[in-house]
Amino acid sequence: MQTTLEATLQRLRLPIENKRIWLREALTLRFPDPGDFDAWRAFVEASVAIAMSRLPGPVAETLDRFFDPEGPDALLIENLPVDPNLPVPPQDGRRPSVKTAVSEAVIAGLIEGHASILSYSNEKSGAPIHEITPVQGLEHTTSSTGRVPFACHTDAAFLAPRFCPRGLLLFGLLNQHDAPTAILPLDYILEAAPHSLVRSLQKPIFRHPSPSSFETSASVIRPIVWRDSEGVARIAVQTHAVLPMNEEAESAISQLRALLDTLAQERVVLRPGDALLFKNDRVLHGRDAFTGARWLQRAYFTDSLVPFREQTGDARRGFVFDAERLL
Ligand SMILES: [Fe+2]
Numbered sequence: 534m535q536t537t538l539e540a541t542l543q544r545l546r547l548p549i550e551n552k553r554i555w556l557r558e559a560l561t562l563r564f565p566d567p568g569d570f571d572a573w574r575a576f577v578e579a580s581v582a583i584a585m586s587r588l589p590g591p592v593a594e595t596l597d598r599f600f601d602p603e604g605p606d607a608l609l610i611e612n613l614p615v616d617p618n619l620p621v622p623p624q625d626g627r628r629p630s631v632k633t634a635v636s637e638a639v640i641a642g643l644i645e646g647h648a649s650i651l652s653y654s655n656e657k658s659g660a661p662i663h664e665i666t667p668v669q670g671l672e673h674t675t676s677s678t679g680r681v682p683f684a685c686h687t688d689a690a691f692l693a694p695r696f697c698p699r700g701l702l703l704f705g706l707l708n709q710h711d712a713p714t715a716i717l718p719l720d721y722i723l724e725a726a727p728h729s730l731v732r733s734l735q736k737p738i739f740r741h742p743s744p745s746s747f748e749t750s751a752s753v754i755r756p757i758v759w760r761d762s763e764g765v766a767r768i769a770v771q772t773h774a775v776l777p778m779n780e781e782a783e784s785a786i787s788q789l790r791a792l793l794d795t796l797a798q799e800r801v802v803l804r805p806g807d808a809l810l811f812k813n814d815r816v817l818h819g820r821d822a823f824t825g826a827r828w829l830q831r832a833y834f835t836d837s838l839v840p841f842r843e844q845t846g847d848a849r850r851g852f853v854f855d856a857e858r859l860l
Pocket of ligand 1: 686687688818
């Protein structure tokens with residue numbers, strides 16, 4: 534069956550009245566020290582309660598479906614509340630202490646009613662919500678801190694599938710020149726790829742290095758594409774950084790890059806108050822080079838933190854895990 538972009542990305546819009554009340558309620562919350570578990574949980578639970586009461590039925594139902602394993606792979610919700618007096622984007626990549634907590638309340642509220650936010654201690658200091666904006670001195674890196682083109686990829690591809698984020702939420706705070714975020718469904722790639730390429734991508738002949746946003750130099754050898762226990766195709770790859778282990782892999786990486794250049798990507802301009810949610814192992818994401826101020830926030834989410842706690846032996850109730858202990 535031919536997949537269509539329209540079927541991949543559902544778009545919903547929050548009514549203005551819901552936005553107005555949600556904003557007023559979110560402004561009463563203070564952003565906690567995420568290291569204080571009780572304070573963080575209290576913030577999350579208050580954020581979920583506000584979101585559940587302010588999302589209209591059809592939007593809430595679509596959000597429910599998105600988080601269902603068999604639900605759609607991507608979802609855009611527009612016109613969500615944003616902090617009224619946003620500080621300038623942080624050039625050090627850290628959350629400004631003077632920022633109110635509206636966007637964080639919206640992000641936590643959308644995710645935590647259905648899934649769990651997680652982070653890695655080796656990336657962005659383990660912050661639950663990442664500031665995605667150019668960092669002084671790192672503008673030329675191919676990462677979330679840069680301005681240069683960032684080819685379509687998945688996040689944390691060097692981790693085993695069960696320890697990768699199941700999905701991402703990107704939230705628009707500021708986008709001066711309407712820089713688009715590109716998304717590309719895996720099904721498009723599989724429909725367009727020759728069988729021989731798909732066969733090669735399914736072999737463990739690729740080295741996946743940790744991305745530059747991680748303070749670790751780990752890498753693993755794994756396939757790029759595989760099928761899970763339900764037979765659903767999954768992908769993990771940084772197309773610009775994945776390394777070949779043999780000639781077949783080298784040819785497959787070249788073919789994959791060339792193929793991606795020919796496929797139409799959905800370009801989504803995340804304006805203030807827009808939340809793009811997608812499944813990390815079903816949809817690739819990237820962007821072109823951009824100019825001007827751009828500030829997104831990002832949160833990773835997963836179905837359950839229990840496997841992370843079991844693997845790391847960390848019995849605490851937190852959401853931050855050492856990626857090196859997940860390898
Ligand atoms: Fe990314």
